[in-house]
Amino acid sequence: xxxxxxxxxxxxxxxxxxxxxxxxxxxxxxxxxxxxxxxxxxxxxxxxxxxxxxxxxxxxxxxxxxxxxxxxxxxxxxxxxxxxxxxxxxxxxxxxxxxxxxxxxxxxxxxxxxxxxxxxxxxxxxxxxxxxxxxxxxxxxxxxxxxxxxxxxxxxxxxxxxxxxxxxxxxxxxxxxxxxxxxxxxxxxxxxxxxxxxxxxxxxxxxxxxxxxxxxxxxxxxxxxxxxxxxxxxxxxxxxxxxxxxxxxxxxxxxxxxxxxxxxxxxxxxxxxxxxxxxxxxxxxxxxxxxxxxxxxxxxxxxxxxxxxxxxxxxxxxxxxxxxxxxxxxxxxxxxxxxxxxxxxxxxxxxxxxxxxxxxxxxxxxxxxx
Numbered sequence: 001x002x003x004x005x006x007x008x009x010x011x012x013x014x015x016x017x018x019x020x021x022x023x024x025x026x027x028x029x030x031x032x033x034x035x036x037x038x039x040x041x042x043x044x045x046x047x048x049x050x051x052x053x054x055x056x057x058x059x060x061x062x063x064x065x066x067x068x069x070x071x072x073x074x075x076x077x078x079x080x081x082x083x084x085x086x087x088x089x090x091x092x093x094x095x096x097x098x099x100x101x102x103x104x105x106x107x108x109x110x111x112x113x114x115x116x117x118x119x120x121x122x123x124x125x126x127x128x129x130x131x132x133x134x135x136x137x138x139x140x141x142x143x144x145x146x147x148x149x150x151x152x153x154x155x156x157x158x159x160x161x162x163x164x165x166x167x168x169x170x171x172x173x174x175x176x177x178x179x180x181x182x183x184x185x186x187x188x189x190x191x192x193x194x195x196x197x198x199x200x201x202x203x204x205x206x207x208x209x210x211x212x213x214x215x216x217x218x219x220x221x222x223x224x225x226x227x228x229x230x231x232x233x234x235x236x237x238x239x240x241x242x243x244x245x246x247x248x249x250x251x252x253x254x255x256x257x258x259x260x261x262x263x264x265x266x267x268x269x270x271x272x273x274x275x276x277x278x279x280x281x282x283x284x285x286x287x288x289x290x291x292x293x294x295x296x297x298x299x300x301x302x303x304x305x306x307x308x309x310x311x312x313x314x315x316x317x318x319x320x321x322x323x324x325x326x327x328x329x330x331x332x333x334x335x336x337x338x339x340x341x342x343x344x345x346x347x348x349x350x351x352x353x354x355x356x357x358x359x360x361x362x363x364x365x366x367x368x369x370x
Contacts, residue, residue: 020095029362030096032354037137039064045133049122050114061106065097066114067130069105072096074347075362077325080115084108119339127342134349135221135246143356146216147251149273150310151239151259153232154317155185156337158206159329179334180206183228204228206329209341210235212243213313218352220316220345221248225338232258237267244271252276254306276306320344 024031046063072093073083087093087105097105118126139145158180165175186202208230211223222242224235236259243250252274260280268275275297283294297303320326324347330340351362 019101020091024092024095027358027360028092029354029360030092032358032360033350034096034098036141036354036357037350039068041133042067042130045129046118046122046126049118049126061110061114063114065099066106066111068097069111070115070343071347071350074324074343075351077323079330080108080111083111115339119335124335124338124342127339131220131223131342131346131349132246134346134353135219138217138219138349138353138356139247141353141357143217143219143353145214145219145221145248147249148215148306148309149221149240149243149248149250149253150213150215150313151211151236151253151255152213152310152313152317153208153210153235153258154321154326155183155204155208155228156206156326156340157204157328159332160205162205177329177332179227179332179337180329181227181229183208183230207334207337208232209317209326210239211313211317211345212239213316214243214248215254215309215312217356218312218316219349221246223341223345225334225341227334233261233264236264240268240271240273252302252306254310256310274300274302274306276303278307278310316348320348324348 043062043064046067047060050060050063050066069083069087070080072078072086073080076086078086084105084107087097087099091101094101094103094105099105158177160176160180168175182203182205184201185204187199188202189197190200192198206228208226208228209223210226210232211220213219214221222239224239226235236253236255240250240253250273253268254276255278257278257280259277260283264277265275279294279298283291285291317326324344326340326344329337331337355361
């Protein structure tokens, strides 16, 4: 493959590598992330989407550098403007990019252009392939992927002010985010006027992320996104098929009651995958021809231990929301939310990759402490 013509990174400095060698510890997360991942493979994957059509002008910046900057934004929960400042003043970040100490990182507008151009030219599938690439890198590095696959969903709040949305509707204007929808995620108990406990639904306005998570590797292996009103069980089969296409050896699929659907049970059986979906209570109580089948399933010795692992994907979602900005949408529209979902999953997987290979966890300053 011919080498793409790119802007030469400013790697040479008056100081050489002296400051990097003495300031950035050998076990720093970003040093390990730079050294243990062959980032050049992303150059070839992304250059066809990022390179402009013109034949004149400066060559493009190496897409691997811009991808690293995007991922820093998700690793440290920074905006694209903050990432630019972070990379210019935090030496481990600059070392991670492969820039000289006195060089300037690409500005935030270039970063935004890069992100948008990948989406325009490669669609969401380009970001999906990046996630697949990270899984391939992990497998090549020796991360062990187990036979247990967990499937669940989480929600993200749309970047809208609901009071202003009502005013926009009253004024005859369209919504700020035309794709966001109301959805229900769980229930809660409250006491009514008569003092008796009652059940209420937890509503949100935004989107859903549907993910498949490997229990052995502790990584998100495939995902999909939807508007907030879509049912969770519509995505499990496609997620599992995507995992199988990557070569994962899945023996058992674990999911909560929201996925207890006869069609899903049938598809998993056809794929030769054991079903550890939490059954709704009526499955084993109602008098129908399948009652004994469900009773036999929950008595299998592997069924309850498998169900006991569901907390792991829920914990991963909690990590994504608490530390990596998945609680709220960064962008508007379902397509751009997909970009956020994939980059968040990639950031989580990179954290786990370094932790699995070296035992080093991501720690570091926020923008306010540099």
